[in-house]
Amino acid sequence: QVQLVELGGGLVQAGGSLRLSCAASGIILGINTAGWYRQAPGKQRELVAIITSAGSTNYADSVKGRFTISRDNAKNTVYLQMNSLEPDDTADYYCNSRDMFSGTNYWGKGTLVTVSS
Helix, strand or coil: CCEEEEEEEEEEECCEEECCCCEEECCCCHEEEEEEECCCCCCCCCCEEECCCCEEEEEEECCCEEEEEECCCCCEEEEEECCCCCCCCEEEEEEEECCCCCCCCCECCEEEEEECC
16 A cells, blocks of 8 residues: 655745655655645645656746755655745645556645745
8 A cells, every 4th residue: 555644844934944755655756756746725736846766856937946856765755845935835735656557646645834924
């Protein structure tokens, strides 16, 4: 059974930083694409950042230069370092991984990030 567990959300002032982590079991993040998505109240879920099995990364324009996605293969964990946070970054953040063999998308339950102005 695949599980993705996000940690690290919380309340932070604008300009502050947070680091989210996503620990996986039942799926090897190092050989699959993994990513972070977010969903703000009343809005659709959107891609924040992804990292491929080869280590290539891609970011939403809104977070480029502020957020960094990384992966620790030994811990089977993906991270999202978020700096210079803005109130518009307030959302539930979800970890995702797509199994390269089955094509199945797996999601965590999310962690709430709230940025106060």
